[in-house]
Amino acid sequence: MAANSRNDPRLFDSSYSYGQLTSLTGFALRRASLLDFGKFGDSVGDRAITPLRYSLLEVVGANPGLQQVELAKILGLSKPAATLGLDFWEKRNCISRRKDRDDRRSYGIYLTEQGEATLAQLRDNVRQHDERLTTCLSDEELLQLRTLLRRIYSG
Amino acid sequence: MAANSRNDPRLFDSSYSYGQLTSLTGFALRRASLLDFGKFGDSVGDRAITPLRYSLLEVVGANPGLQQVELAKILGLSKPAATLGLDFWEKRNCISRRKDRDDRRSYGIYLTEQGEATLAQLRDNVRQHDERLTTCLSDEELLQLRTLLRRIYSG
DNA sequence: GGTCAATGGTTATTGACAATAACTATATCT
DNA sequence: AGATATAGTTATTGTCAATAACCATTGACC
Numbered sequence: 437m438a439a440n441s442r443n444d445p446r447l448f449d450s451s452y453s454y455g456q457l458t459s460l461t462g463f464a465l466r467r468a469s470l471l472d473f474g475k476f477g478d479s480v481g482d483r484a485i486t487p488l489r490y491s492l493l494e495v496v497g498a499n500p501g502l503q504q505v506e507l508a509k510i511l512g513l514s515k516p517a518a519t520l521g522l523d524f525w526e527k528r529n530c531i532s533r534r535k536d537r538d539d540r541r542s543y544g545i546y547l548t549e550q551g552e553a554t555l556a557q558l559r560d561n562v563r564q565h566d567e568r569l570t571t572c573l574s575d576e577e578l579l580q581l582r583t584l585l586r587r588i589y590s591g
Numbered sequence: 592m593a594a595n596s597r598n599d600p601r602l603f604d605s606s607y608s609y610g611q612l613t614s615l616t617g618f619a620l621r622r623a624s625l626l627d628f629g630k631f632g633d634s635v636g637d638r639a640i641t642p643l644r645y646s647l648l649e650v651v652g653a654n655p656g657l658q659q660v661e662l663a664k665i666l667g668l669s670k671p672a673a674t675l676g677l678d679f680w681e682k683r684n685c686i687s688r689r690k691d692r693d694d695r696r697s698y699g700i701y702l703t704e705q706g707e708a709t710l711a712q713l714r715d716n717v718r719q720h721d722e723r724l725t726t727c728l729s730d731e732e733l734l735q736l737r738t739l740l741r742r743i744y745s746g
Numbered sequence: 747g748g749t750c751a752a753t754g755g756t757t758a759t760t761g762a763c764a765a766t767a768a769c770t771a772t773a774t775c776t
Numbered sequence: 777a778g779a780t781a782t783a784g785t786t787a788t789t790g791t792c793a794a795t796a797a798c799c800a801t802t803g804a805c806c
Binding site for chain 3: 504505516518519536539542
Protein backbone atom coordinates (compact mmCIF):
# COMPACT_ATOMS: atom_id res chain seq x y z
CA MET A 437 0.00 0.00 0.00
CA ALA A 438 1.30 3.42 -0.88
CA ALA A 439 1.84 6.02 1.81
CA ASN A 440 -1.40 7.88 2.33
CA SER A 441 -1.73 11.57 1.83
CA ARG A 442 -1.51 12.26 5.53
CA ASN A 443 2.01 10.94 5.61
CA ASP A 444 3.08 12.35 2.34
CA PRO A 445 4.73 15.68 2.97
CA ARG A 446 5.07 16.19 -0.75
CA LEU A 447 1.65 17.79 -0.63
CA PHE A 448 2.94 21.23 0.00
CA ASP A 449 -0.09 23.44 0.28
CA SER A 450 0.79 26.93 -0.82
CA SER A 451 -2.62 28.32 0.12
CA TYR A 452 -1.34 28.58 3.69
CA SER A 453 1.59 30.45 5.08
CA TYR A 454 4.52 28.53 6.46
CA GLY A 455 5.99 31.50 8.27
CA GLN A 456 9.75 31.32 8.55
CA LEU A 457 9.80 27.60 7.80
CA THR A 458 10.28 27.94 4.08
CA SER A 459 13.48 29.85 4.59
CA LEU A 460 15.02 27.22 6.85
CA THR A 461 17.37 24.67 5.40
CA GLY A 462 16.62 22.31 8.26
CA PHE A 463 12.93 22.31 7.43
CA ALA A 464 13.59 21.57 3.78
CA LEU A 465 15.96 18.78 4.72
CA ARG A 466 13.39 17.19 6.97
CA ARG A 467 10.62 17.35 4.42
CA ALA A 468 12.74 15.90 1.67
CA SER A 469 14.12 13.26 3.95
CA LEU A 470 10.69 12.20 5.18
CA LEU A 471 9.46 11.99 1.64
CA ASP A 472 12.35 9.73 0.79
CA PHE A 473 11.87 7.61 3.86
CA GLY A 474 8.15 7.22 3.31
CA LYS A 475 8.57 5.64 -0.08
CA PHE A 476 11.65 3.61 0.65
CA GLY A 477 10.01 0.46 1.92
CA ASP A 478 7.69 0.27 -1.05
CA SER A 479 10.50 0.96 -3.48
CA VAL A 480 12.58 -1.95 -2.30
CA GLY A 481 9.54 -4.19 -2.09
CA ASP A 482 9.90 -5.00 1.59
CA ARG A 483 8.57 -2.83 4.36
CA ALA A 484 11.00 -4.32 6.84
CA ILE A 485 13.99 -2.97 4.98
CA THR A 486 14.52 0.54 6.21
CA PRO A 487 17.15 2.95 4.96
CA LEU A 488 19.14 2.24 8.07
CA ARG A 489 19.10 -1.51 7.58
CA TYR A 490 20.01 -1.11 3.96
CA SER A 491 22.92 1.15 4.82
CA LEU A 492 24.17 -1.47 7.26
CA LEU A 493 24.30 -4.10 4.56
CA GLU A 494 25.91 -1.71 2.14
CA VAL A 495 28.71 -0.83 4.53
CA VAL A 496 29.31 -4.43 5.50
CA GLY A 497 29.53 -5.32 1.84
CA ALA A 498 32.01 -2.54 1.21
CA ASN A 499 34.20 -3.38 4.21
CA PRO A 500 34.38 -7.14 4.66
CA GLY A 501 35.48 -8.25 8.09
CA LEU A 502 34.40 -5.04 9.78
CA GLN A 503 33.96 -4.98 13.54
CA GLN A 504 30.57 -4.07 14.93
CA VAL A 505 32.00 -1.17 16.82
CA GLU A 506 33.48 0.24 13.63
CA LEU A 507 30.23 -0.26 11.80
CA ALA A 508 28.40 1.65 14.51
CA LYS A 509 30.85 4.50 14.32
CA ILE A 510 30.67 4.74 10.55
CA LEU A 511 26.93 5.08 10.55
CA GLY A 512 26.56 7.05 13.76
CA LEU A 513 24.79 4.26 15.63
CA SER A 514 24.88 3.09 19.21
CA LYS A 515 26.32 -0.34 19.88
CA PRO A 516 22.92 -1.90 20.57
CA ALA A 517 21.55 -0.45 17.35
CA ALA A 518 24.35 -2.12 15.43
CA THR A 519 23.73 -5.41 17.20
CA LEU A 520 20.02 -5.31 16.43
CA GLY A 521 20.55 -4.30 12.85
CA LEU A 522 22.97 -7.15 12.29
CA ASP A 523 20.63 -9.56 14.05
CA PHE A 524 18.05 -8.63 11.45
CA TRP A 525 20.35 -9.54 8.55
CA GLU A 526 21.75 -12.59 10.28
CA LYS A 527 18.23 -14.00 10.72
CA ARG A 528 17.85 -13.60 6.97
CA ASN A 529 21.15 -15.38 6.36
CA CYS A 530 22.64 -12.31 4.76
CA ILE A 531 25.58 -11.74 7.08
CA SER A 532 27.71 -13.90 9.30
CA ARG A 533 29.71 -13.05 12.37
CA ARG A 534 33.07 -14.76 12.52
CA LYS A 535 35.04 -14.80 15.73
CA ASP A 536 38.31 -13.00 15.35
CA ARG A 537 41.20 -15.32 16.21
CA ASP A 538 43.42 -12.54 17.50
CA ASP A 539 40.87 -10.70 19.55
CA ARG A 540 38.24 -13.12 20.73
CA ARG A 541 35.98 -10.36 22.01
CA SER A 542 35.18 -9.14 18.55
CA TYR A 543 33.60 -10.47 15.40
CA GLY A 544 34.38 -9.85 11.77
CA ILE A 545 31.22 -9.23 9.81
CA TYR A 546 30.90 -10.71 6.34
CA LEU A 547 28.22 -10.99 3.70
CA THR A 548 27.05 -14.50 2.96
CA GLU A 549 26.31 -15.56 -0.60
CA GLN A 550 22.69 -14.84 0.15
CA GLY A 551 23.76 -11.45 1.43
CA GLU A 552 25.69 -10.66 -1.73
CA ALA A 553 22.67 -11.48 -3.84
CA THR A 554 20.31 -9.53 -1.63
CA LEU A 555 22.58 -6.52 -1.62
CA ALA A 556 22.97 -6.56 -5.40
CA GLN A 557 19.21 -6.54 -5.80
CA LEU A 558 18.75 -3.90 -3.16
CA ARG A 559 21.34 -1.64 -4.70
CA ASP A 560 19.43 -1.58 -7.94
CA ASN A 561 16.12 -0.93 -6.30
CA VAL A 562 17.53 1.76 -4.10
CA ARG A 563 19.26 3.49 -6.96
CA GLN A 564 16.01 3.54 -8.89
CA HIS A 565 14.20 4.81 -5.83
CA ASP A 566 16.74 7.56 -5.44
CA GLU A 567 16.41 8.55 -9.08
CA ARG A 568 12.64 8.75 -8.78
CA LEU A 569 13.00 11.05 -5.81
CA THR A 570 15.07 13.43 -7.87
CA THR A 571 13.53 13.19 -11.33
CA CYS A 572 12.68 16.87 -11.07
CA LEU A 573 16.39 17.75 -11.14
CA SER A 574 18.85 17.77 -14.00
CA ASP A 575 22.07 15.79 -13.72
CA GLU A 576 23.97 18.95 -13.05
CA GLU A 577 21.59 20.09 -10.35
CA LEU A 578 21.71 16.67 -8.77
CA LEU A 579 25.46 16.76 -8.58
CA GLN A 580 25.32 20.23 -7.13
CA LEU A 581 22.80 19.15 -4.51
CA ARG A 582 24.82 16.15 -3.38
CA THR A 583 27.96 18.22 -3.17
CA LEU A 584 26.32 20.83 -0.99
CA LEU A 585 24.68 18.24 1.25
CA ARG A 586 27.94 16.45 1.67
CA ARG A 587 29.62 19.66 2.73
CA ILE A 588 27.00 20.01 5.43
CA TYR A 589 27.10 16.54 6.86
CA SER A 590 30.81 15.95 6.67
CA GLY A 591 31.47 19.27 8.34
CA MET B 592 24.91 18.42 27.26
CA ALA B 593 26.00 18.28 23.65
CA ALA B 594 25.15 15.31 21.52
CA ASN B 595 27.82 12.69 21.98
CA SER B 596 29.97 11.47 19.17
CA ARG B 597 27.97 8.29 18.77
CA ASN B 598 24.94 10.30 17.76
CA ASP B 599 26.75 12.83 15.73
CA PRO B 600 26.73 11.73 12.15
CA ARG B 601 28.93 14.63 11.21
CA LEU B 602 31.87 12.38 11.93
CA PHE B 603 32.14 11.09 8.44
CA ASP B 604 35.00 8.65 8.47
CA SER B 605 36.60 8.53 5.07
CA SER B 606 38.97 5.73 6.03
CA TYR B 607 36.13 3.32 5.35
CA SER B 608 34.16 2.71 2.22
CA TYR B 609 30.50 3.68 2.14
CA GLY B 610 29.74 1.67 -0.98
CA GLN B 611 26.95 3.16 -3.00
CA LEU B 612 25.72 5.28 -0.11
CA THR B 613 27.75 8.34 -0.96
CA SER B 614 26.11 8.58 -4.36
CA LEU B 615 22.57 8.49 -2.97
CA THR B 616 20.72 11.72 -2.43
CA GLY B 617 18.50 10.03 0.15
CA PHE B 618 21.49 9.09 2.26
CA ALA B 619 22.87 12.60 2.15
CA LEU B 620 19.48 14.00 3.09
CA ARG B 621 19.20 11.71 6.06
CA ARG B 622 22.66 12.48 7.36
CA ALA B 623 22.21 16.21 7.06
CA SER B 624 18.76 16.04 8.56
CA LEU B 625 19.90 13.97 11.52
CA LEU B 626 22.73 16.36 12.14
CA ASP B 627 20.28 19.24 12.17
CA PHE B 628 17.87 17.39 14.41
CA GLY B 629 20.53 16.34 16.87
CA LYS B 630 21.56 19.89 17.63
CA PHE B 631 18.16 21.48 17.50
CA GLY B 632 17.12 20.99 21.11
CA ASP B 633 20.36 22.43 22.39
CA SER B 634 20.21 25.36 19.98
CA VAL B 635 16.83 26.48 21.17
CA GLY B 636 17.77 25.89 24.79
CA ASP B 637 15.01 23.42 25.53
CA ARG B 638 15.26 19.74 24.77
CA ALA B 639 11.50 19.39 24.73
CA ILE B 640 11.14 21.65 21.74
CA THR B 641 11.59 19.48 18.69
CA PRO B 642 11.60 20.69 15.12
CA LEU B 643 8.11 19.33 14.75
CA ARG B 644 6.78 21.23 17.75
CA TYR B 645 8.47 24.39 16.61
CA SER B 646 6.97 24.05 13.15
CA LEU B 647 3.55 23.69 14.71
CA LEU B 648 3.89 26.95 16.54
CA GLU B 649 5.28 28.67 13.48
CA VAL B 650 2.36 27.61 11.32
CA VAL B 651 -0.20 28.55 13.94
CA GLY B 652 1.42 31.94 14.23
CA ALA B 653 1.33 32.42 10.49
CA ASN B 654 -2.28 31.31 10.12
CA PRO B 655 -4.33 32.53 13.06
CA GLY B 656 -7.59 30.70 13.55
CA LEU B 657 -6.43 27.58 11.76
CA GLN B 658 -8.33 24.33 12.26
CA GLN B 659 -6.43 21.37 13.63
CA VAL B 660 -7.26 19.32 10.61
CA GLU B 661 -5.77 21.97 8.37
CA LEU B 662 -2.71 22.20 10.53
CA ALA B 663 -2.23 18.47 10.28
CA LYS B 664 -2.52 18.55 6.53
CA ILE B 665 -0.08 21.41 6.15
CA LEU B 666 2.62 19.62 8.09
CA GLY B 667 1.83 16.08 6.96
CA LEU B 668 0.71 14.93 10.40
CA SER B 669 -1.96 12.53 11.57
CA LYS B 670 -4.84 14.00 13.55
CA PRO B 671 -3.61 12.55 16.85
CA ALA B 672 -0.16 13.97 16.23
CA ALA B 673 -1.66 17.41 15.76
CA THR B 674 -3.73 17.04 18.92
CA LEU B 675 -0.72 16.00 20.96
CA GLY B 676 1.47 18.71 19.55
CA LEU B 677 -1.08 21.37 20.38
CA ASP B 678 -1.59 19.90 23.83
CA PHE B 679 2.10 20.49 24.40
CA TRP B 680 1.83 24.17 23.56
CA GLU B 681 -1.46 24.62 25.33
CA LYS B 682 0.03 23.31 28.57
CA ARG B 683 2.67 26.00 28.17
CA ASN B 684 0.01 28.64 27.60
CA CYS B 685 1.30 29.36 24.13
CA ILE B 686 -1.79 28.55 22.13
CA SER B 687 -5.50 28.58 22.79
CA ARG B 688 -8.28 26.63 21.14
CA ARG B 689 -11.40 28.68 20.55
CA LYS B 690 -14.63 26.98 19.70
CA ASP B 691 -15.82 28.01 16.29
CA ARG B 692 -19.29 29.58 16.50
CA ASP B 693 -20.34 28.38 13.10
CA ASP B 694 -19.02 24.85 13.31
CA ARG B 695 -18.95 23.73 16.88
CA ARG B 696 -17.01 20.57 16.08
CA SER B 697 -13.90 22.51 15.29
CA TYR B 698 -11.56 24.90 17.03
CA GLY B 699 -9.70 27.90 15.80
CA ILE B 700 -6.12 27.84 17.01
CA TYR B 701 -4.52 31.08 18.12
CA LEU B 702 -1.28 32.13 19.70
CA THR B 703 -1.59 33.62 23.15
CA GLU B 704 0.53 36.58 24.17
CA GLN B 705 2.86 34.12 25.77
CA GLY B 706 2.87 32.19 22.52
CA GLU B 707 3.78 35.27 20.50
CA ALA B 708 6.70 35.97 22.78
CA THR B 709 7.86 32.38 22.77
CA LEU B 710 7.63 32.17 19.02
CA ALA B 711 9.56 35.39 18.54
CA GLN B 712 12.36 34.06 20.70
CA LEU B 713 12.29 30.66 19.04
CA ARG B 714 12.43 32.15 15.58
CA ASP B 715 15.66 33.90 16.40
CA ASN B 716 17.23 30.86 17.96
CA VAL B 717 16.16 28.62 15.14
CA ARG B 718 17.42 30.99 12.49
CA GLN B 719 20.78 31.08 14.22
CA HIS B 720 20.76 27.35 14.52
CA ASP B 721 20.04 27.03 10.84
CA GLU B 722 22.82 29.41 9.96
CA ARG B 723 25.28 27.44 12.05
CA LEU B 724 24.30 24.29 10.21
CA THR B 725 25.16 25.90 6.92
CA THR B 726 28.13 28.11 7.74
CA CYS B 727 30.16 26.05 5.29
CA LEU B 728 28.08 27.38 2.40
CA SER B 729 28.09 30.76 0.71
CA ASP B 730 24.87 32.73 0.43
CA GLU B 731 24.56 31.76 -3.17
CA GLU B 732 25.09 28.09 -2.46
CA LEU B 733 22.59 28.24 0.33
CA LEU B 734 19.97 29.71 -1.92
CA GLN B 735 20.72 27.08 -4.53
CA LEU B 736 20.44 24.30 -1.97
CA ARG B 737 17.08 25.47 -0.66
CA THR B 738 15.73 25.86 -4.14
CA LEU B 739 16.71 22.34 -5.09
CA LEU B 740 15.37 20.84 -1.89
CA ARG B 741 12.13 22.66 -2.34
CA ARG B 742 11.76 21.26 -5.81
CA ILE B 743 12.10 17.79 -4.35
CA TYR B 744 9.68 18.08 -1.50
CA SER B 745 7.01 20.10 -3.21
CA GLY B 746 6.88 17.64 -6.09
C1' DG C 747 51.90 -13.03 37.72
C1' DG C 748 47.91 -10.51 39.41
C1' DT C 749 44.86 -6.81 39.73
C1' DC C 750 42.37 -3.21 37.35
C1' DA C 751 40.87 -0.40 33.67
C1' DA C 752 39.38 -0.44 28.94
C1' DT C 753 37.08 -2.61 24.97
C1' DG C 754 33.75 -5.59 22.01
C1' DG C 755 29.43 -7.29 22.24
C1' DT C 756 24.72 -8.50 24.16
C1' DT C 757 20.69 -7.99 27.03
C1' DA C 758 17.34 -5.34 29.81
C1' DT C 759 14.90 -1.44 30.57
C1' DT C 760 12.96 2.60 29.33
C1' DG C 761 11.00 6.45 26.85
C1' DA C 762 9.70 8.88 22.81
C1' DC C 763 7.02 8.86 19.00
C1' DA C 764 3.55 8.14 15.75
C1' DA C 765 -0.01 5.33 13.53
C1' DT C 766 -4.47 3.01 13.54
C1' DA C 767 -8.73 2.25 15.49
C1' DA C 768 -12.43 3.39 18.15
C1' DC C 769 -15.20 6.86 20.20
C1' DT C 770 -17.88 11.58 20.97
C1' DA C 771 -19.96 15.41 19.16
C1' DT C 772 -21.61 18.05 15.54
C1' DA C 773 -22.85 19.01 10.84
C1' DT C 774 -24.83 17.90 6.29
C1' DC C 775 -27.61 15.63 2.97
C1' DT C 776 -31.77 13.46 1.57
C1' DA D 777 -35.74 12.00 11.01
C1' DG D 778 -32.03 9.05 9.68
C1' DA D 779 -27.71 8.07 7.31
C1' DT D 780 -23.25 9.64 6.44
C1' DA D 781 -19.29 12.49 6.89
C1' DT D 782 -16.21 15.43 9.54
C1' DA D 783 -13.48 17.69 13.76
C1' DG D 784 -11.31 16.29 17.52
C1' DT D 785 -9.84 13.13 21.40
C1' DT D 786 -8.59 8.88 23.59
C1' DA D 787 -6.90 4.09 23.61
C1' DT D 788 -4.03 0.77 21.97
C1' DT D 789 -0.20 -0.77 19.77
C1' DG D 790 4.29 -1.24 17.68
C1' DT D 791 8.66 0.43 16.41
C1' DC D 792 12.74 2.35 17.37
C1' DA D 793 16.74 3.66 19.50
C1' DA D 794 19.22 5.14 23.70
C1' DT D 795 21.12 4.28 28.26
C1' DA D 796 22.55 1.25 31.66
C1' DA D 797 23.97 -2.92 33.24
C1' DC D 798 26.17 -6.98 32.19
C1' DC D 799 29.74 -10.72 30.37
C1' DA D 800 34.03 -11.93 28.19
C1' DT D 801 38.48 -10.76 26.82
C1' DT D 802 42.40 -7.90 26.42
C1' DG D 803 46.11 -4.97 27.90
C1' DA D 804 48.53 -2.02 31.07
C1' DC D 805 50.94 -1.54 35.11
C1' DC D 806 52.76 -2.62 39.63
